Amino acid sequence: MKNYIYILIVLFTAPFVSFAQDSNEKAQDTVVKPKEKLERPAFESSYIVDNPTNVVNNKNALEVQMEHRFGIIRDFDDLGGIWGDANIRFGGTYGVHERVTLGLGLQKHKRYTDLNAKVAILRQTRSGKMPVSLTYFGNVAYDGRKQTATMQPPINYQQDRFSYFHQLILAKRFNSKLSLQFAPSISHYNAVYEGMSNDRIAIAFGGRYKITPNTAIIADYSQPITQFDMDLSDDGNRYSNHPGLSLGFEFGTSGHAFQLFVSNYWGILPQENYVWNKNDFFAGDILLGFNITRIYNF
The missing domain is CATH 1.20.5 (Single alpha-helices involved in coiled-coils or other helix-helix interfaces)
Structure with missing residues (x-):
């Protein structure tokens, strides 16, 4: 029982x-599994000299930008290029999403107005599950100069004033001191000289090495891939594919980043440098420049 x-x-x-x-x-x-922690930003600023970095703004954060290039250093009379022809750009970017930043800029040379966007596709994590960051940067620029008969290259239609730039930025923060990035790009101008390609493919290498908690050595190298070499007798200039090289220092705080450097790139917009640069760093076509950025969090 x-x-x-x-x-x-x-x-x-x-x-x-x-x-x-x-x-x-x-x-x-x-x-719920714990969320992957993102690695600290690889760079202090959204730019490393002339090329964008992988840094995107936090949501609702505003970055104010000022970029300045002095003239080519010729001799003592021009005070190291300070009395020479200068180029300057004022801009701002705003984080509309934690992965998307939109921006607007105004440049003195050619009176450019540019609209730009940066999108974080992949983001490096502290665990190493995602070892690198992949970011897209693109812009469209409008040449705002008054129409003249001597304008070179000639602008015949409104669409001739537009140029475009697209870049993929592969970046990695190796440790608290060293960060590197590799960035292939394509530049496009609607108006170019006869016999010249409208597109330019290039690659860029950039890096930062911190020597103190707030000071770093920075370097940026840009190499055009598609080649051309034209003797433009009409304006007395010869356009060749001179690569861009910039070396300098960066000083950072919680909200500011200040870069001081020497470079052979006088144009500030990336497509301007990749397509129209005539300066050869190793021939002595060197200038002083600086970038200042300030972040405001709302």
Whole structure:
């Protein structure tokens, strides 16, 4: 009789034990895994000299930019290019999403107005599960100069005033001191000289090495891939594919980044440098420049 009682007890309690076990398994399955922590930004600023970095603004953060290039250093009379022809750009970017930053800029040379966007596609994590960052940067620029008969290259239609730039930025923060990036790009001008390609493919290498908590050595190298070499006798200039090289220092605080450097790139917009640069760093066509950025968080 006791055996029958034990069997009845087991049969009666078994469904409840099974149900409790299933509930525990479901509860374990629904436990939220901890979110991957993102690696600290690879760079202090959204630019490393002339090329964009992988840095995007936080949501609702505003970055104000001022970029200045002095003239080519010729001799003592021009005070190291300070009395020479200068180029300057004022701009701002705003984080509309934690992965998307939109911007607007105004440049003195050619009276450019540019609209730009930066999108974080992949973001490096501290665990190493995602070892690198991949970011897209693009812009469209409008040449705002008054129409003249001597304008070179000639602008015949409104669409001739537009140029475009697209770049993918692969970046990695190796440790607290060293960050590097590799960035292929394509530049496009609607109006170019006859016989000249409208597009220019290039690659850029940039890096930063911190020597103190707030000071870093920065370097930026840009190499055009598609080649051309034209003797433009009409304006007396010769356009060749001189690569861009910039070396300098960066000083950062919690909200500011100040870059001081020497470079052979006088244009500030990336497509301007990649397509129209005539300066050869190793021939002495060197100038002083600086970038200042300030972040405001709202």
